[in-house]
Amino acid sequence: MAPSQPQPRTSTLKRKRPAAAASYRSETQVDSTTGRVREVIVIDDTPSPAPPAPMSITPSTLSASAAVSSTYSNGVRTRAQVAAEASGSRLAMAPPTAKRRKKDSNPTPNVSGVNGLPSSTGSALQRKAIAGRAYYQKPAATYTNGTTSTASRTREAGPSYDDKEGHYIIQAGDVIGVPLDRIVRLLGQGTFGKVVEALDISTRTMVAVKIIRSIPKYRDASKIEIRVLKTLKQHDPTNKHKCIHLIEWFDYRNHICIVSELLGKCIYDFLKENNFAPFPRRHIQDFARQILSSVAFLHELKLVHTDLKPENILLVHNDYRLASVPSAVGTGSKRSAPTSKMILANTDVRLIDFGSATFESEYHSSVVCTRHYRAPEIILSLGWSYPCDAFSLGCILVEFYTGVALFQTHDNLEHLAMMEAVMGPMPPSLARKAAKAKSEFFKDGAKLDWPPRSKKVTSASKKEVKATRPLADIIPATDIINTRFQDLVRKLLRFDPQQRITVADALRHPFFDLTIPHEL
Structure with missing residues (x-):
């Protein structure tokens, strides 16, 4: 469920200008034309600038900053925002406090819906779809490739990036890891965590990223999986035996992320x-x-x-x-x-x-x-x-x-x-x-x-x-x-x-x- 958008504030009440107070002082200045030194009297009668009035948010404003506002909800600055900050754009203002996304109200299949499968397909198919198939905090932002570890880009301090079960909250356009992987869409979810389709910005290729839950037992299991994947790739570099191949892995905000080739559906x-x-x-x-x-x-x-x-x-x-x-x-007719x-x-x-x-x-x-x-x-x-x-x-x-x-x-x-x-x-x-x-x-x-x-x-x-x-x-x-x-x-x-x-x-x-x- 997408996070609710904050209600726009349209109040534009004017603030009263403070009373002006004048003062005098003498200064010596050098004439830039003649080079002569002269004494001048300076009158200080300009009041301090008033605080800026709140920006009135209109539909056009929202449409112009849609990409910015969508990422501010999870605390991530996009490249456009970084450029806006450098140029002094108003879109580069500090993001509002991020809100925790609501948990999906129906993350697993149920008896009546069977994950979208029509009930007319028959009880055997429903039982098949239901039985045993539940489909997959801490801003520790480090990237690890097995030998080196460097700091990655972090979101601004704010609420947890996990739901209450330790799953990373996925949002389209989110950026994780170094080099950056931009999340495109969720592919699946299991007890271990989530798998997302992502764009590897450094190679401009699509990859799959398995984001492990920030729970100690799942993090420990993922490290064993990484060890196994390294062993498989070491002994079968050409992938003759058709096991998934590890591209890289990193630790991002207490989530082990395993990157592999993007394949089809299961x-x-x-x-x-x-x-x-x-x-x-x-x-x-x-x-x-x-x-x-x-x-x-x-x-x-x-x-x-x-x-x-x-x-x-x-x-x-x-x-x-x-x-x-x-x-x-069977319909009872001679020809089905x-x-x-x-x-x-x-x-x-x-x-x-x-x-x-x-x-x-x-x-x-x-x-x-x-x-x-x-x-x-x-x-x-x-x-x-x-x-x-x-x-x-x-x-x-x-x-x-x-x-x-x-x-x-x-x-x-x-x-x-x-x-x-x-x-x-x-x-x-x-x-x-x-x-x-x-x-x-x-x-x-x-x-x-x-x-x-x-x-x-x-x-x-x-x-x-x-x-x-x-x-x-x-x-x-x-x-x-x-x-x-x-x-x-x-x-x-x-x-x-x-x-x-x-x-x-x-x-x-x-x-x-x-x-x-x-x-x-």
């Missing part, structure tokens, strides 16, 4: 705008090959991504064409009406968001991964490593094929029950080990307690688990392409991480030997 946003229509199988193969290569590269560097999901896979280009396809919604589907013109992608990436030899948090893509060993507190990335990739590939998330749940036991519905019963050896760590999830020794006897479960939850289909139904083996694709996904989704296929081996799966024709 795959989840493309799915949503495409009414969650599945991707063509050739595109799925292209995506799978690239993402598996990216993750295999991470694993070679002893890194686990831990947060693989469609939101963290960006398209390089957003271009698409429209194709007519039969409607998937055709509908339009967006088909990408370019399937190049980049893997992003290494804020949760963990070196194998370093501390592992007990819970990682976004819920929909979380491996069973994490839910069961059995420890995790590289195989958890492979499981997430299996979930993502199914989502590419169907258009919706494979596991749409927020409850651990329900999640495990859905896994058994898709993947088959949990192996007895894994179940016995898990029953020791999470006894509340099991009954009769090593059998999943679903529906649970210890607590009441809603009928909706039971229906969701019952409606979850086996993998053979989700990806039917109708031809050689589906047969091999189903086999690849099954090996990525195995319950036991020790039996799960590695990402490097998945890249060598026969599915990638196929030449898949363009189907649309």
Whole structure:
């Protein structure tokens, strides 16, 4: 919400001139023409100048200084203002006290609106859009490029530049960092902070800037991300493995800012705008090959991504064409009406968001991964490593094929029950080990307690688990392409991480030997 403009003041009351008081004094002056010294009498009868009357603000005045007033609200001086100050312009007057911008009244998706998605798209799509997807003070103005640190331009002292949650308040035309990056628009927001599109004034190129929240734990995580990004760029300078590349980073007003190349939208946003229509199988193969290569590269560097999901896979280009396809919604008629589907013109992608990436030899948090893509060993507190990335990739590939998330749940036991519905019963050896760590999830020794006897479960939850289909139904083996694709996904989704296929081996799966024709 834009900050409210101050009401114009039109009062122009005149001030009374003070009474004049005369005084006399003699001075000697040198005549500039003759060079002779002469004595003169000086009469001091000029009153002190009266204070200037308040400037009357009119619509024309406001229009002439629109750019100035818009930046004064956040305390930033534009280049035009600096030039006006140097020339003595009235537009260069001191800015009014900045007001805190109001927080967006609806920053996250809600059930009824689903982020602008029409309710007619169906409950499954609404649940997909809603579930688990909340989309991303201190004037410490320093710029750091890893080796040097210099003071950057600062705003005049005023209120905090953050909202109450520590997010930087974004305003179009704002200028951050050294060299200066001018903010153009907000691209997205997450728990970590915000991502903005910005113009790098020094190179005249558009970049993406990830502005981390001014909260210690997020600042600490961002420093780990910077360390990971530097490692990736060091070992892959030509970006063969298609991970996002770090351009620079800096610390601005207590916000770590990470600058990278400007890419297209994330795959989840493309799915949503495409009414969650599945991707063509050739595109799925292209995506799978690239993402598996990216993750295999991470694993070679002893890194686990831990947060693989469609939101963290960006398209390089957003271009698409429209194709007519039969409607998937049954209307009872013999012939369903055709509908339009967006088909990408370019399937190049980049893997992003290494804020949760963990070196194998370093501390592992007990819970990682976004819920929909979380491996069973994490839910069961059995420890995790590289195989958890492979499981997430299996979930993502199914989502590419169907258009919706494979596991749409927020409850651990329900999640495990859905896994058994898709993947088959949990192996007895894994179940016995898990029953020791999470006894509340099991009954009769090593059998999943679903529906649970210890607590009441809603009928909706039971229906969701019952409606979850086996993998053979989700990806039917109708031809050689589906047969091999189903086999690849099954090996990525195995319950036991020790039996799960590695990402490097998945890249060598026969599915990638196929030449898949363009189907649309």
